[in-house]
Amino acid sequence: MxxxxxxxxxxxxxxxxxxxxxxxxxxxxxxxxxxxxxxxxxxxxxxxxxxxxxxxxxxxxxxxxxxxxxxxxxxxxxxxxxxxxxxxxxxxxxxxxxxxxxxxxxxxxxxxxxxxxxxxxxxxxxxxxxxxxxxxxxxxxxxxxxxxxxxxxxxxxxxxxxxxxxxxxxxxxxxxxxxxxxxxxxxxxxxxxxxxxxxxxxxxREEGYEGYTMHKTKNAEHRRKILDLLKAADLGIQDIKLQMLEPEKLPNDMPKELKEKILKEIQEDDAEFFSDILTFHKKYDDLNNVVETETFSMDKDESSGTKKFFALTGPILDVLExxxxxxxxxxxxxxxxxxxxxxxxxxxxxxxxxxxxxxxxxxxxxxxxxxxxxxxxxxxxxxxxxxxxxxxxxxxxxxxxxxxxxxxxxxxxxxxxxxxxxxxxxxxxxxxxxxxxxxxxxx
Structure with missing residues (x-):
């Protein structure tokens, strides 16, 4: 200490x-x-x-x-x-x-x-x-x-x-x-x-440790604890899922050197790249009954506060453990x-x-x-x-x-x-x- x-x-x-x-x-x-x-x-x-x-x-x-x-x-x-x-x-x-x-x-x-x-x-x-x-x-x-x-x-x-x-x-x-x-x-x-x-x-600047938290979700126990924190924060998130980066779906406007580097690491080093975290929210009908689950993108759909809290959960759990x-x-x-x-x-x-x-x-x-x-x-x-x-x-x-x-x-x-x-x-x-x-x- x-x-x-x-x-x-x-x-x-x-x-x-x-x-x-x-x-x-x-x-x-x-x-x-x-x-x-x-x-x-x-x-x-x-x-x-x-x-x-x-x-x-x-x-x-x-x-x-x-x-x-x-x-x-x-x-x-x-x-x-x-x-x-x-x-x-x-x-x-x-x-x-x-x-x-x-x-x-x-x-x-x-x-x-x-x-x-x-x-x-x-x-x-x-x-x-x-x-x-x-x-x-x-x-x-x-x-x-x-x-x-x-x-x-x-x-x-x-x-x-x-x-x-x-x-x-x-x-x-x-x-x-x-x-x-x-x-x-x-x-x-x-x-x-x-x-x-x-x-x-x-x-x-949570982008500096968001990737660390995303990586932690690969472990089932860590994912459960991160999800528990997200639920406790009353953010409406019922579940999360890691979205992997697919080589064939790399953006066309990505710099050539960066694209080649990613492809090389995936092929030669068996490296994994994450593109996003998917969050799942309840969807309701007019009588407020749950009818299905809606999928959001952490990057595109969630608020800046939600993104920051998600990024913080990884370091917080690591420190507490x-x-x-x-x-x-x-x-x-x-x-x-x-x-x-x-x-x-x-x-x-x-x-x-x-x-x-x-x-x-x-x-x-x-x-x-x-x-x-x-x-x-x-x-x-x-x-x-x-x-x-x-x-x-x-x-x-x-x-x-x-x-x-x-x-x-x-x-x-x-x-x-x-x-x-x-x-x-x-x-x-x-x-x-x-x-x-x-x-x-x-x-």
Whole structure:
């Protein structure tokens, strides 16, 4: 499970911003059974979900992008780059000092009943520092610390990494962790496996994972679960069927190169391509009796919200079944607020989420604040100051006498009690300036 993630000097965030999923002691009597997972070994109470609010351009998405960057760079820095390649990292650019400084990322997580702390600093040219700590029991052990190309490594507990350093295999623009995992270092592999279990998707562009969900429907049990979710969402869908792409029915206007590639993969690699999902709806007569079933195309006939929810079902089921962490940018886009609440409820449920999967997402949907689904420590905000610097803070950071457990979170947030809302007084000035009135000289 994700315990904590921190970022500094990345895009909107000049100073260090930390999202902690360690539950607050102030909310111990609020949804303790549903929303909390107990780590008895390390005496931790961990949150199963967290939501981030904030004004437009305040850093909601940029914070999640920081986590996505760390995941991507950890997974691929050694194998997907060459010597001299630039690192695609963006520092805080609205300050003349920080734009020249490295960006820093650190994550703390638990896997297989052990705790890890891993982080690095990078600029566009090289890795400045990198570190990995392992806590199998009560004591945290330093496995390695890197300062540019100088390494201090635990020779017994990080053998493959030690070998890679001795052989001079670590490039200045790649991570030791990434290479050590390629060399089959046991601990490095576990860390990389955790990063791979950190599922990050966009709520704005479901086409990136719709194919994954379509593929899942080939399995009868997965198809049943996906259909159960679709029925529970009250979308009117009674059944679904995967429609395979038939080579002889490829569109005439498809680019020749793409058509040849598909045909080659089908013939030589026995690959399968999906063209659509068919959905089946009840058809009624004038007396509202069911007379037959009507077939719809998911792509052509269903609403954008239905298409998005269908695409989400695959990643959601995968995460719940395996106890992964799901990070979604703009979860509420195209979805009804009540449906978003039901998705959150899946993760908070002790019955439907037995492996303690986690959901982290940002949203503009303030209805969730009054849904009763979240504790104060699960509600986070991003806010940007006049210098363009974003910060991240939790509702639990406020004094208990300032924010009570049962107060109207939505109303108070909208009227600005917690901050993290846009300052819109300039709109009043625009009215007084007659912005939309044609200039007399232009008539």
């Amino acid at each position: 994700l315990i904590e993630f921190s970022v500094r000097n990345f895009k909107t965030f000049k100073e260090k911003a930390t999202l902690s999923l360690v539950a607050s002691n102030y909310d111990k009597d609020t949804r303790e059974q549903e929303n909390i997972s107990i780590d008895k070994k390390f005496n931790l109470r961990l949150l199963k979900s967290a939501v981030i609010y904030g004004a437009n351009a305040s850093g909601k998405s940029k914070f999640l992008e920081a986590l996505m960057f760390m995941r991507s760079f950890a997974n691929s820095s050694s194998k997907d780059s060459q010597k001299g390649d630039k690192i695609n990292v963006v520092p805080f650019r609205l300050n003349s000092e920080t734009e020249k400084e490295p960006s820093e990322f650190e994550v703390i997580f638990s896997k297989e009943n052990e705790m890890y702390r891993y982080g690095f600093e990078v600029d566009s040219n090289e890795v400045i520092s990198e570190w990995l700590y392992h806590k199998p029991k009560t004591k945290e052990i330093e496995l390695f610390y890197r300062d540019y190309q100088d390494f201090e490594i635990h020779p017994k507990k990080f053998k493959k990494g030690n070998l890679a350093v001795k052989e001079g295999l670590i490039r200045n623009n790649s991570l030791l962790l990434s290479l050590a995992a390629q060399l089959n270092d046991e601990i490095a592999i576990k860390v990389i496996e955790w990063f791979k279990s950190l599922k990050t998707i966009s709520g704005l 395996n106890g992964y962490t799901l990070v979604v940018d703009e979860l509420d886009s195209k979805l009804h607020p009540n449906l978003v609440c039901k998705i959150v409820s899946l993760f908070n449920s002790t019955d439907l989420n037995p492996r303690n999967a986690q959901l982290i997402f940002n949203t503009q949907d303030t209805n969730l604040l009054n849904s009763g689904l979240f504790r104060r420590d699960q509600i986070w905000f991003t806010e940007k100051n006049k210098f363009g610097e974003g910060k991240l803070f939790s509702l639990a950071d406020f004094k208990s006498e300032d924010v009570r457990k049962n107060e109207a979170f939505e109303d108070n947030y909208i009227r600005g009690k917690y901050g993290a809302v846009p300052y819109l007084n300039l709109f009043e000035n625009l009215i007084h300036k007659d912005l939309f009135v044609a200039n007399e000289n232009e008539k």
